Amino acid sequence: MSGLRQEIGQKAQAEGFSTPRFARLAHDLEQQARLRAFIAEGRHGDMAWMAETEERRGSPLSLWPEAKSAIVLAHSYGQEFDPLERLQDKQSGVIASYALNRDYHLLVKGKLKRLGQWLSHRAKTKVKVFLDTAPVMEKPLAQKAGLGWQGKHTNLVSRELGSWFFIGTIFTTAEIEPDAPEQDHCGSCRACLDICPTAAFPAPYQLDARRCISYLTIEHEGHIAPEFRVAMGNRIYGCDDCLAVCPWNKFAAAASDARLLARDALTSPPLSQLLELDDAAFRALFTASPVKRSGRNRFLRNVLIAAGNSGDTALVPKVTALLSDPSPLVRAMAVWALSRLTAKPEFAALRNDLMNSEADMDVRREWETA
Template identity: 70%
Template sequence: MAGLALGIREKAAAEGFAAIRIARVADDPLTAKRLRDFIADGRHGGMGWMAETEERRSNPLRLWPEARSAIMLALSYTPDIDPLERLKDPSAGVISVYALNRDYHDVVKGKLKRLAQWLARQAAAEVKVFVDTAPLMEKPLAQRAGLGWQGKHTNLVSRELGSWFFIGAILTTAELVADEAETDHCGSCRACLDICPTKAFPAPYELDARRCISYLTIEHQGHIPRQFRKLMANRIYGCDDCLAVCPWNKYAVAAREAKLKARDDLQAPPLRQLLALDDAAFRNLFAGSPVKRTGRDRFIRNVLIAAGNSGDRTLAPQVQALTRDPSPLVRAMAVWALTQLLPAAAFADLRNTSLPGETDASVRQEWEAE
């Protein structure tokens, strides 16, 4: 199968993948234990699907017993901008670099399907493709294949690509020549741990999603705990801090896929414009974007927190209008933002007129909290 492995590497390069490595599909007790401990400690937060799929997720052979080889691929999305520089403008929202254009799931999966179809024909083998949506532990599998190693921030790092790349996987029944696993090259560096605004890493190589801004702004469906709101600053979808400071990024290669290059209108969108989005406008602005999956209400929740952190009192009229939004999630965060933007006396007057008509308990709590 050496010739087949060479062929798939050539096809992968033609599709724009920056790297490709192959691993044998096998049981991985250490990964299974880490997953079990992560869930047992509740660090998965509200991502109940992780607990529901733990058994299959812990071992790729439980997901597909016939699989023999895993082809792991990296697609670069290295930004042209400094992700941390955008945090200096509190009037604009910061969207994670990976979400500044098309949804990577669609982009990567299309490329994987073409590769898999070629492999299926050449090897007369079965194939399945994965891009971060199935119960497959892709990062440990990628490390076993030699694509990179899981850094202290738990994300994959490569000596050739840095941190800015997506992972795609093709599982197949074909027996392919495997590459050597990658070893850890973090050394004594702890830049990713130290920069985290919410201290989401209890220890190196461990993540508590409940404290992670990416989780809070994207996956968390309820009200964001008060202790994290000011720490979010103007991050309205995801967080790039731990990736951006990785010293291995000096080797990162430029993104080749045009669909992953940042849209101009999403690099630093003014909070004033985002606060005005109704559901239709939200869907139109983020059509084809991963941001769309949060839904308008959760997204505006995040924007309101950024507005509260902005210190810009001229946003108060827009924020106040959102205290009458149909969504309790939006109303609650609008109230919190007003506590940050209005003088105490003005907020008290508004509370006295608004609180009696509020029916949602969580929103009432925000009115009464200050």
Template identity: 70%
Template sequence: METLRQAISAKASGEGFAAMRIVRLSSDPQQALRLQRFIAQGRHGSMAWLADTADRRADPLALWPEAKTAIVMAQNYGQDLDPFERLKDRGSGVISLYALNRDYHDMVKGKLKRIAQWLKHRTRAEVKVFVDTAPVMEKPLAQKAGLGWQGKHTNLVSREIGSWFFLGTIFTEAEIAPDAAEEDRCGTCRACLDVCPTNAFPAPYELDARRCISYLSIEHDGHIDRAFRAAMGNRIYGCDDCLAACPWNKFAQASREARLMAREDLKAPRLADLLVLDDVAFRALFSASPVKRIGRDRFIRNVLIAAGNSGEPKLVPQVAALLEDPAGIVRAMAVWALSRLMGEPAFASLRKERIGSETDANVRREWETA
């Protein structure tokens, strides 16, 4: 007779999940302590929501005291693309592999809801589903469930499917036999730490988000420190370097989920085409994409940094046009990009012409320090 666990596994496989594991929910004082230390050190940067929800994140039972079990599932988003090869064409922008098609949140949540409703009908126990946006520490849960382990880059790694996957979780009041926790298999390897362009890992298993290109280009809505701009290269949304360097990804495969397969127009979009996007065009290009959530101004900020790193003077006209942009953050990065693309005499002349009319303090600072 088929067990409940076998039935759940079959449902997960039928929905296209690459792996499924089960864990008994319980408090974890060590996990709470690690989170408190991370926030106390300010390594969460401007992500105030992490601090605001710290109490609930530290203990899954604080979110739902009646829950007994978590079912953790992995949705593969691997692509037939070499992340490091993409960085070589400085005239194009690099968008993180996970964001090359549709936003995963609604898609994964839809799959989880179907499984959860089936589970509720079978067990008569209440269920809730979570995909990334709720105050759930999904990676520690996944490690306890045996789906993988948190590597030295703090991301989850599976010896079966690598690390190109999203996590989705079903909480239930039903008691289901748990799987064994996974052990750390990083060994002496430090490839993920050494490859980081901005040295965002103060130590193995520790991340300072304030130095992470994914944080800077997606979560951070202000001006990006000069110390990190050159290191960003042509990355315009996220960074895949620490994942791509992991040798366990030799077991990764390309996703078979059509909604996650890379769109041709996003594999290597030309910077020249992206620099001319207004808000309407930006929303049209990234409709249903996770890129859309950062907004046009923050995105163009990133594209301008990539333009400044491109070494392509032919981009000067498109960049110069953005000196008239309504958004100060865009004008400021246009100044920085021009300082890298124009010869010194030409840029000095432009600075003399423009600096007196600039009212935004941050933009003036870029003119003065470029």
């Protein structure tokens, strides 16, 4: 099978992946226990699908008992700038580095499928491809295959690639010689833990998603708790902080596929423009983008929090216009943003005029507590 490993490597690199790593698929009682504890403590937040798929997610063989081997691949999405620098421009929104252009699900999944189809014909084997939408615990599997290790921020870190990469996996019924697992190389470093704006890491190697800005801005469907809003700054979709400070990223390279490099309209979009987005304009701006899945209302919720943190009083008219938005989620965050951008007498006058006519209780609560 050594010849097959070499051929897979050549085909994978031709598709833009790094050198693939291989693991033997087996039950992992330790990972099952960690997943069970994570869910039992409620740290998955609103992500009910994690609890619903816990049994299948706990072991790759629960998903496909016939599978023998996993091919684990990394595809870079690194950008050509320091993601943390954008946090200084409070009049612009910051979108996570992986979501600044094409939706990777469409792009990378297509490459995985081509590679899987080739392997199926070449080795006369069955294959299934996965890219973070199936109940597969990709990061522990990637560590087992030697691609990297789960750092203290729980993301995968590679000595050759840093952290700016997607993980793709191919399961196959072929038995392929496995690689040795990767060891932890975090040492005493805790940069990723210390930089987290919302203290989302209860301890090294543990994440409470309910406090994570990526979770709050992407997965969380409701109102974002007041305790997190100021800490969000101008982050409007995801957060790069814990990845960006990792010293292993000195080995990371920018994405070789231009479709994953930032497009100008999304690199540092002005909040003033984003506040004007109706549903049609939102869909047009984020066509074929991962951001589109959040929907316009949740996205505007995040933009309004960024506006409230901006200190830019020039945004007041556009924020005020959103007090009459059809979405209660948007109206509530417009109230909060105005409470931060307007003087107390001016805000009190708005409250007196509008609060009693507001039908949604969550929006009324924002008026009352702002």
